[in-house]
Amino acid sequence: MRRATVYRYSLPMEAGVVLRNQRLKTRDGLLVSLWQDDKTGWGEIAPLPGFSQEGLPQAQDAVQHGLSQWVQGASLTAVASAFSSLPSVAFGLSCADAELRGELPEVMSLRCAPLCHGDPNELYARLGELPGDLFGKKVAKVKVGLYESVGDGLNVSMLLEALPELRLRLDANRSWTPVKAEGFARHVAPELRSRIAFIEEPCLTREQSRDFARTTGIKIAWDESVREPGFTVQAEPGLAAIIIKPTLTGSLLRCRQLIAQAHAGGLEAVISSSIESSLGLTQLARIAQWLTPDAVPGLDTLDLMQAQLVRQWPGSALPLTDVSQLEKVWQSK
Numbered sequence: 001m002r003r004a005t006v007y008r009y010s011l012p013m014e015a016g017v018v019l020r021n022q023r024l025k026t027r028d029g030l031l032v033s034l035w036q037d038d039k040t041g042w043g044e045i046a047p048l049p050g051f052s053q054e055g056l057p058q059a060q061d062a063v064q065h066g067l068s069q070w071v072q073g074a075s076l077t078a079v080a081s082a083f084s085s086l087p088s089v090a091f092g093l094s095c096a097d098a099e100l101r102g103e104l105p106e107v108m109s110l111r112c113a114p115l116c117h118g119d120p121n122e123l124y125a126r127l128g129e130l131p132g133d134l135f136g137k138k139v140a141k142v143k144v145g146l147y148e149s150v151g152d153g154l155n156v157s158m159l160l161e162a163l164p165e166l167r168l169r170l171d172a173n174r175s176w177t178p179v180k181a182e183g184f185a186r187h188v189a190p191e192l193r194s195r196i197a198f199i200e201e202p203c204l205t206r207e208q209s210r211d212f213a214r215t216t217g218i219k220i221a222w223d224e225s226v227r228e229p230g231f232t233v234q235a236e237p238g239l240a241a242i243i244i245k246p247t248l249t250g251s252l253l254r255c256r257q258l259i260a261q262a263h264a265g266g267l268e269a270v271i272s273s274s275i276e277s278s279l280g281l282t283q284l285a286r287i288a289q290w291l292t293p294d295a296v297p298g299l300d301t302l303d304l305m306q307a308q309l310v311r312q313w314p315g316s317a318l319p320l321t322d323v324s325q326l327e328k329v330w331q332s333k
């Protein structure tokens with residue numbers, strides 16, 4: 001006997017969370033809970049506005065359709081894989097399936113690269129509390145490209161000089177022209193550059209980003225590129241990592257393929273948040289521990305929200321929204 005329930009959630013965000021020029025006031029998504037033979041599995045389906053191609057109504061239709069098939073005996077692994085054009089659906093259903101089958105280990109990665117939103121004092125304070133990673137180094141992520149690239153360069157240099165064990169991941173989200181990228185690099189001394197683990201997508205095109213890596217010696221990582229049609233994982237000079245945001249990428253199977261291809265090419269694969277609730281984030285932390293144990297995941301987005309959902313993120317003081325407070329939108333017969 002199989003049963004499935006779909007819940008809808010809407011969590012208030014902290015004021016001022018802006019994504020690709022739009023303000024995100026609430027984070028909206030679906031939770032699914034599966035039940036079979038006294039076992040349960042949960043998954044989160046949360047298309048991210050401005051990033052996901054699919055919207056929530058379309059995702060909900062697909063989820064209900066997929067779960068109806070599962071209840072009637074179809075394999076959810078196969079159902080999830082069939083939704084490759086709706087990555088959030090493929091990912092959420094495959095997580096619920098993996099939990100139900102006991103495939104997703106419980107143990108979470110407790111390391112997480114803190115996201116710095118520009119205030120260096122805040123980052124100093126947070127880094128002080130951070131445990132060093134496997135190699136005794138601390139890693140944090142700083143968004144760049146929002147203001148003047150020269151200012152970004154100065155800020156990054158100041159952080160690296162002030163904190164000698166710090167390594168930085170930077171993320172420019174394709175915002176720099178080659179001239180701006182050069183303006184950034186000019187203000188980061190060559191001896192500091194090796195402590196930039198990578199910068200995600202510095203320029204508008206991959207070719208420009210490759211040129212940037214070549215001329216500056218600063219390593220790059222693909223993020224947006226990983227989700228573009230025709231992308232294949234390929235090791236190349238200057239490339240350090242690929243970023244995998246499963247909600248934007250697809251099923252666990254698809255994520256595992258990307259991770260395996262990255263590792264085979266000597267690249268780091270970094271599991272990262274698409275601003276999921278605490279339920280989705282704790283699953284991502286488990287996936288990271290399971291599949292990329294040597295890479296610190298990029299999951300520091302819980303505090304953008306005003307509440308946690310169903311499952312608690314270790315150490316978070318945010319209030320917890322319980323299942324009983326959620327709107328049930330569908331249930332199998």
Ligand SMILES: O=C(O)CCC(=O)c1ccccc1C(=O)O
Nearest residue numbers: 141173272273274275298299300
């Ligand atoms: O990667 C991280 O550390 C946090 C997640 C993050 O930065 C992000 C979250 C949602 C959408 C886009 C991005 C991004 O990488 O730009």
Ligand SMILES: [Mg+2]
Nearest residue numbers: 171173200223
């Ligand atoms: Mg990015």
